[in-house]
Amino acid sequence: MAEFRIAALITRLRGLRFGWGRRMAALGLVLLLVGWQSGWAPVAAQQLMRGVMGSPGATATISGRQLPAPAPPFGGVIRDDALSSKPWWAPRTVPPTQAPNVLLIMTDDAGFGVPSTFGGVIPTPTMDRIAREGLRYNRMFSTALCSPTRAALITGRNHHTAGFGVIAEQSTGFPGYNSIIEKDKATIGRVLLENGYATSWFGKDHNTPAFQASQAGPFDQWPTGMGFEYFYGFVGGDANQWQPNLFRNTTQIYPFKGKEGNWNLITAMADEAIDWMTRIHQTDPSKPIFLHYVPGASHAPHHPTKEWVDRIHAMHLFDDGYEKLRERIFANQKRLGVIPADAKLTPWPSDILTPWDQLSPEAKKLFIRQVEVFAAYVAYNDHEIGRVIQHFKDLGKLDNTLILYINGDNGTSAEGGPLGTPNEVAFFNGLNKLPVDVQMKWYDVWGTEQTYNHMSAGWSWAFDTPFDWFKQNASRLGGINQNMVVSWPARIKDKGGLREQFVHVIDVMPTILEIAGIRAPEVVDGIPQAPIEGTSFAYTFDSKNAKAPSRHSTQYFEMMGQWALYKDGWVLSTKVNRAPWEAFGPANPDPLNNQVFQLYDLKQGFTQAEDLAARYPQKVQELKQAFIDEARRHQVFPLDASVAARIVAPRPNITAGRSEFVYTRPMTGLPQGDSPLLLNTSYTVTADIDVPPNGAEGMLLTSGGRFGGYGFYLLKGKPVFLWNLVDLERLRWEGPEALSPGRHTVSFDFRYDGLGAGTLAFNNFSGVGRPGVGSLKVDGKVVATKSMPKTLPMILQWDESFDIGSDTLTGVNDADYRPPFAFTGQLNRLTVKLERPQLSPEDIRKLEAAQRNNKMSE
16 A cells, blocks of 8 residues: 555655756655665665756665665656656666775685795785785685685675585586576675676686586676676686686687787786776776686696796795795794794695605706796786786775785695696596606796696695695695785774684675675565575774674585584584595595594684594584584585596586587587587597698697697698597597598597496496597598597596687697698588497496495495
8 A cells, every 4th residue: 555655645746836856856755765665775865865866867875675676666757748748867876875896806726825924935915015904814714625615705605505515517416516506696796786886707717607608608607697797717617827718708709819928817817907997987987896806826727927937936935845835834924923823733744745855856856846836826916916906096996995815715726646747637637646757848848838737735735834735625724724814994994903703705795795885685686585694704894803703603614525614613624535636536425424523622723733532522423413404504415525526427518418419610619518528438520521622621620728638630631530638648540641622521430448437426437538449531431540548537628618610729739730720621511429338237236236345345
């Protein structure tokens, strides 16, 4: 009935004879009532309107309960003719008065001891400056892995709640692990956008499902579909910084073409962010900015410019090895006061990481090169972040800009293994200990476009000081305890202050909303919203709350079967039973119970150095039950300890259920997650082509690139099929002569000798990476046959695409060609046929028996 009374009042007001301005003011009061009924109402009544209501310049701050805000009722007058009618414009939505700009920065794969701000030896002057001007946080927590932390950060919900229990490339068909941020979990970008902010995302997007990353869409899980109006970056876990799979919004771009060696994404994304900020400011100086800045540094591949490598090399920071580095960082941290004076280091893990004094001179030389390139990458990235911050100052916006600079989305990565690697793609295919003498081949080009490099895990352990273990290890602080600096010149006055409250990445969204004066929406696009699970830490900005108890009292952690539960300073942890480089092999079949439990009191010991489980068995049981309760609440079950096996798990991509793929014209840019996969299967690739009178060459089909993949092409007229086995070996099938002018059919047939990826469902790797025989045919005649003793079991180079008719980014064999290597003949039709192995009843019986035996032996 209220709506009808308001409507009647509006009708009467329209008919009154007093002045237009007074009538609009009266209508404004009525619309205020309507707003409170509909969700269009402001946060506070005095913020309802600015300017003359109904005029083109009028603005309003919405309540934010419902997004998008419903359109207010028309407040003008409509008669039969325009001259006697009165126009009326709905007010433009703006944030509350004094809502700050927000710069949300998070680096990649960086542990507590990486930046100089928190005792590290790598110079990070930008982070140092923000710390001096704001606050330092030494208990900022991640989830232990990339995609999960990022999903939690942008949604304010736990990573399993947001569908990201693991990275996008490992997603499985369970709600907590499907890599889909559902519509009831609107992101911080979407909420700020609907409340009047300009929103953007620069750098790494690891929250688009791998099976929705193609140009077939859908695009609702891309940044632009999740409330970030402008996106410039790459999609996936990492990228070649010299030649990335780069997108502007949803369109792939190649700004580095013709600039090889003189272009790097770390600088380019800073340039792009500065340009975007300038355009928004010059267009509408009053519009606040939300800039999500998430560079690929310092995730592998470590790709700094030579200038930065030379700078770090000249400092000789690492010549005395990783154990001495750890001790030096630990001492620095105590001197700076970012850890307690009585903090303790756990022992060096000599059983898995060779002590420095036991390494050969050649190994030491290689390892120092590896870490200097990593350090250069960190320093280079911090410098470019500084340029972005400086531009806020140049635009006159810095005083009212909240800067959150989070060091790392997890601890430092050990995915290079104990020896490091020139090619991270090798690690994901089970090659995690390449001999030093093999790696020395790449010594002089380490960190250039010739490598997809990672460093020895010994350095990673040191960079997680004062804690231990690494990225992926959710039960150890080295995997989850990050650090952060925060500044807001207009509001934070305790310059250089230290905050020790427990803060988790899910707390960032509610903090931003609180300081902006914006409520978390109850409904978005008609869909009721799941509750925000984080707790605002805005209270810590006030110096009087410097020592206030943490308001975030309970938090679970889980990653690939390793888990922990934090509650009021106590932490129950599962003992690490798998180093991150041990990704292959049978997984723990019962990750909930088949564990050794460790108990720590973080109020008394900062670093998990003293295990109290034997002393307090009841506390162990109490916290285990608390973990179970949290796990049920947040979609953590079913627990799954598998790692590599999930990379090739079936997913609902556009190839699911299909065995034949036909292409009739060139096409590039189809990502690995949405293209036919030639691993662990028999297959036939057939090309129907026309060769012109002067001959032809060029790419017919390729997937992957310099660091792992395959290519089917004509080279000087001869057909070639080549497998690049992670840049360590290349197997080649080549025809004896150039194809004559005219129409031809060239094909490559591969017969796989193995049970396929189906064995992984039984916790068994025996079906993958098996041998096979390939045959190259021209017009039906076999021209080359060769056995392939081993095949790639898991993945091709993930930042390279499935291309037809040319090759984008890097090539599979630099000795043969350089991209784009477009095919110069006519491609009439290209067909890919897959014959995936099927498990027989007898195969299944044997696999089930082996699985039972494995469980009994645990």
